[in-house]
Amino acid sequence: MASNCRHFKFRGKVWLYNGAAAWHFITLPQQTSNDIRKFVRGDCSAWGSIKVVAKVAKHSWHTSIFPDRKLAAYLLPLKKEVRKTLGVSANDQVLISLQIKRDINFDAITADRPRGPRKKQR
16 A cells, blocks of 8 residues: 655755745755655645645754746745744755655644634635
């Protein structure tokens, strides 16, 4: 029986997006991106993002990776809070571990965290 959870490890370079927002990303290697595509088999959002648990050194966080069609690879965004905690900036090389579960449910994982008011459903 195939596992519904996989870990992917790779080394990547932090880069700064050249737009109005100062987003930082790490481009996943093409082979790793191909392996992830095969693993999730289309189990992703409508625009192709995949929920992951990312880990660098001893710091882990919940995020999503996003497909970049031009590069044929996924992008891992690094929020300012994460970069500050890790002490990384553009051009730094980091060793990353991604955990992907095909049926990952962050609501269940973070159920103990406080939430804001919910919108009424119509």
